[in-house]
Ligand SMILES: Nc1ncnc2c1ncn2[C@@H]1O[C@H](COP(=O)(O)OP(=O)(O)OP(=O)(O)O)[C@@H](O)[C@H]1O
């Protein structure tokens with residue numbers, strides 16, 4: 001009984017999920033759960049693999065390993081990695097939006113929302129045959145679908161523009177429309193990929209409101225760079241870095257997790273460097289002289305199509321995980337330092353930092369036991385000011 | 396067309412100077428291009444030897460024409476077009492548009508007078524002017540009539556625009572009646588009216604409507620679903636052969652064979668679609684192109700069934716639902732039943748209404764489908780396939796239904812074609828037909844039924860009209876056959892329309908549902924699809 005309850009408590013369970021592109025491990029052994037009726041945020045620096053997780057959940061990618069379980073409210077369970085792409089929204093009721101908005105730009109807003117109700121309407125129209133002859137059952141279903149569309153247009157504050165082409169909308173409205181469209185499929189889990197990206201503060205606030213409203217009926221999985229959104233509305237945060245989960249918990253615990261702070265919350269490459277230079281790390285000073293290769297930093301792998309694939313693929317046989325050398329996993333650095341506090345002789349670095357990364361943290365760890373506390377306090381300051389510096393540079 | 400002179404020199408040169416220079420360039424380019432194409436020609440002499448014929452005169456003519464054309468364009472047309480965009484200093488208004496200047500009431504009267512005078516004199520033109528000039532006079536008469544019709548349409552353009560479908564359908568429905576009546580008045584006898592109507596109803600009416608139907612069918616595949624199908628003629632062939640073979644071997648009637656041919660074509664659409672639809676864009680286009688050729692080659696080589704390139708003949712005529720037949724020898728021949736004179740025109744007029752009906756069916760189904768979830772899914776697929784999948788739309792079956800529906804209408808058109816010709820051979824189903832139908836869809840504006848119908852009228856009607864320009868033989872010599880230039884006409888029309896309206900005659904799309912008011916969606920938002 002108890003087990004039963006906790007099972008269906010989680011709408012989504014991701015277990016040991018891995019996704020490899022050639023030699024690049026975009027997601028490595030990721031496990032997390034999303035609770036029903038909550039907003040679960042998935043955060044992490046650029047290129048951490050957030051969008052890839054979404055693509056695995058919604059069937060656009062077939063994961064290399066792992067299991068994704070969806071527990072519907074009625075008790076039925078779906079293994080998403082086994083369902084064909086289009087059945088995930090249709091049968092498992094998982095809807096999503098895209099990082100780069102994908103609307104039907106030549107169709108009106110209303111039509112966009114009607115397309116989202118395709119499967120329902122298809123059945124009502126007797127797979128076209130009844131609809132072709134104008135059967136009343138279809139006409140009624142059609143009227144209902146328009147009502148539902150109007151409902152979501154009102155929620156998204158777009159009802160005035162219902163008959164305009166979607167391509168004509170301003171950016172923020174397009175984001176809201178995409179969410180409304182996803183909601184029209186009647187989802188139990190809504191996956192939003194950076195819904196606040198490129199929105200101004202007012203639009204962002206309106207979005208928060210919309211999401212809080214949706215949360216009442218639908219669980220949400222949210223990717224977001226905007227920390228103000230994440231901290232305000234999410235109930236649970238999962239942090240990824242280089243495809244690994246580095247932290248998992250409620251927003252408060254995540255924002256104070258040193259690994260997260262180092263990896264993501266506002267500690268920029270330079271800040272890590274300043275921290276380390278202050279402590280007098282030779283390796284960092286050396287790196288600073290040559291200048292970090294900006295093309296390979298994690299901050300630059302933007303989209304799911306274009307990434308630093310080429311220079312990572314060649315290391316494929318070295319280990320299960322390959323990372324770029326410069327500016328690599330900061331969470332691993334923190335780990336290594338923490339470990340060095342415990343035992344003075346440098347331990348073997350975490351498996352996450354096996355290859356070329358391994359050298360830098362080891363030395364850092366040996367020489368700078370004080371660095372941890374320092375970077376933590378820096379991180380806290382940065383976390384306190386909402387939108388971190390990284391985001392501004394990206395868009 | 397880009398002017399390649401530097402702006403510095405532009406400032407100094409007057410348009411005429413510039414035009415002169417550019418005309419020289421254009422002439423030089425034309426000379427370089429055409430010296431081998433036109434200047435020299437290989438030919439056979441009497442003893443079957445290959446000889447070079449030199450045609451320097453013709454080359455010079457072409458080069459001079461090119462240079463003169465460029466000169467006129469740069470010196471006069473360009474400044475004129477520019478002046479259209481400049482407002483008058485005194486009134487602050489833009490000058491009259493080109494169209495209002497072109498369609499003046501006085502010109503209209505002149506055109507009507509010319510047309511009427513030449514029509515009255517029609518019988519005696521040859522004696523009055525001699526055969527040469529009479530040809531020109533008839534051409535002038537045709538131009539005057541076209542001008543008059545065009546300006547009437549121009550004056551009533553807003554009315555026509557508002558009631559386009561209703562006007563179009565009624566014009567099409569009345570067309571044979573008008574033709575027969577006019578010709579009957581003109582020749583003074585009802586029989587003469589029917590006899591003369593053959594050409595107008597068959598060559599123009601039926602021919603155009605067949606293409607309208609084909610283009611509307613292809614429009615479902617290309618215009619709505621955004622799948623570039625270059626082998627559409629294959630389904631036309633399947634329909635035609637299905638009708639021809641089943642009709643000749645089993646003697647089944649048209650009304651049974653029409654749906655059968657449609658189903659057969661749809662079946663082949665699905666057969667082709669299954670393996671092919673996972674391909675996108677260019678790949679899909681190439682595979683469908685190959686499919687079209689395969690079907691044609693099968694028709695040529697499978698002699699036992701299709702009779703090879705000799706084709707199938709003796710295809711039974713359509714009967715009027717079995718009540719009346721159009722075979723003179725039958726006891727229920729229409730002439731005997733209705734007690735009227737024997738004429739082959741009845742059958743053509745019947746066929747005209749039949750294809751009109753089929754066209755209207757196609758239009759009706761297309762309009763209905765667009766408002767149903769399948770139709771919306773087709774258009775959504777054209778806009779963004781990935782988004783479709785994220786909304787739970789099965790893109791494979793959706794594409795298949797588009798393919799099958801388009802193919803079915805192709806099959807209908809094919810079986811009608813077989814019934815009309817009484818003979819089918821693989822020659823009728825070459826790639827060129829696919830290309831023409833595709834060109835009509837693109838010219839008309841993908842997705843718009845009205846635009847496509849107008850494009851078919853212009854393109855097919857235009858090429859048929861070329862046959863009427865016999866008098867040109869007197870100018871260019873007896874070998875000159877204007878019909879051979881129809882591809883040139885097609886090409887020129889395509890270039891002009893694509894420059895003038897890149898999205899075709901009707902670039903906007905009608906939304907399929909609306910909350911408050913129906914507004915057309917501008918073409919700049921819609922996408923063409925990626926296959
Ligand atoms: N189809 C693909 N083929 C190869 N590599 C891919 C593919 N999709 C993603 N990747 C790589 O996987 C890594 C994770 O990418 P992903 O798009 O998931 O990051 P993200 O966390 O969404 O980043 P962002 O914040 O910039 O959106 C990147 O290095 C990317 O280059």
Ligand SMILES: [Mg+2]
Nearest residue numbers: 050051052099
């Ligand atoms: Mg992403």
